[in-house]
Amino acid sequence: xxxxxxxxxxxxxxxxxxxxxxxxxxxxxxxxxxxxxxxxxxxxxxxxxxxxxxxxxxxxxxxxxxxxxxxxxxxxxxxxxxxxxxxxxxxxxxxxxxxxxxxxxxxxxxxxxxx
Amino acid sequence: xxxxxxxxxxxxxxxxxxxxxxxxxxxxxxxxxxxxxxxxxxxxxxxxxxxxxxxxxxxxxxxxxxxxxxxxxxxxxxxxxxxxxxxxxxxxxxxxxxxxxxxxxxxxxxxxxx
Numbered sequence: 001x002x003x004x005x006x007x008x009x010x011x012x013x014x015x016x017x018x019x020x021x022x023x024x025x026x027x028x029x030x031x032x033x034x035x036x037x038x039x040x041x042x043x044x045x046x047x048x049x050x051x052x053x054x055x056x057x058x059x060x061x062x063x064x065x066x067x068x069x070x071x072x073x074x075x076x077x078x079x080x081x082x083x084x085x086x087x088x089x090x091x092x093x094x095x096x097x098x099x100x101x102x103x104x105x106x107x108x109x110x111x112x113x114x115x
Numbered sequence: 116x117x118x119x120x121x122x123x124x125x126x127x128x129x130x131x132x133x134x135x136x137x138x139x140x141x142x143x144x145x146x147x148x149x150x151x152x153x154x155x156x157x158x159x160x161x162x163x164x165x166x167x168x169x170x171x172x173x174x175x176x177x178x179x180x181x182x183x184x185x186x187x188x189x190x191x192x193x194x195x196x197x198x199x200x201x202x203x204x205x206x207x208x209x210x211x212x213x214x215x216x217x218x219x220x221x222x223x224x225x226x227x228x229x
Contacts, residue, residue, distance in 0.1 A: 004158070031214070031215055033215050033216070033217070035217070035219075042219060042220075042221045042222060043204065043206075043217075043219040043222070044219075045216050045217060045218070048214050048215055048216060050214065055214045056214045056215075056216045058216070090158055090159065092158075092159075092215070092217075094215050103161050103164070104161065104215055104217065105161075106151075106158035106159040106160070107158050108156075108157055108158045109158050
C-alpha cells in the first residue's frame with residue numbers, strides 16, 4: 001500500500017506570496033491532519049479534515065486554511081507569507097474512528113522557505 | 116490546555132547502552148499516549164502507543180508504560196544501536212478530543228556512537 005505523499009517536497013517563496021501544499025492520504029483513510037514543524041516552536045497542529053469537513057483546528061491565524069476533497073486528498077494554503085512561516089509542513093492520515101484509536105501515518109513533509 | 120514535557124537532549128549513548136527518555140504530560144482524564152520517531156529527512160513514524168492507564172506499549176525493543184499516578188510515559192530500550200539515532204517525540208491525544216489532534220513534546224535527539 002502506498003504511503004502518504006506530499007507535494008511539492010521543497011518550495012521557496014517570497015514574503016507576501018501565497019502557497020498551496022498538497023497531501024494524498026493512504027488509500028481508504030478519511031482523516032487528514034496538518035502539522036507545522038519549526039526549530040523554535042516544535043510540532044504544532046494546524047487542522048484536521050474528515051470527510052471533507054474541518055474537524056479540529058489549531059491556534060494559527062486565518063492566513064492558514066485547508067480543504068479536503070471527496071477522494072480524501074487535502075490541500076493547505078498559506079496566504080500573505082511571512083518569514084516565520086518557513087517550516088516543514090507535515091501531513092498525516094488515519095482511518096476514521098474515535099480518539100486515540102487509530103495510528104496516524106505521516107508523509108515526508110514539504111519544506112517551505114520564505115525569503 | 117493539554118501539554119507534554121520531554122527531557123532535553125541531545126542524549127548521547129554508546130552502542131548497547133540502556134536508554135531512558137523521560138516524558139510527562141498534563142491533561143484531563145485519560146489521554147492516549149504515543150511515542151513517534153523521526154529519522155533525518157523523513158516524516159514521523161509511530162513507535163508505540165498506550166490508550167489506558169498501566170498499558171505498556173512496545174515495538175522494536177522500545178517500551179513505555181502509561182503511568183497515571185505520575186502522569187508519565189517514559190521511553191526505554193535495553194540496548195541501543197547506531198540505527199536508533201533519531202529524534203523521539205512524546206505525544207498525546209486529549210481525552211475529550213474527537214479526532215486526531217496530536218499534542219507533541221519538544222522532541223529529544225538521540226545520538227548513538229559505535
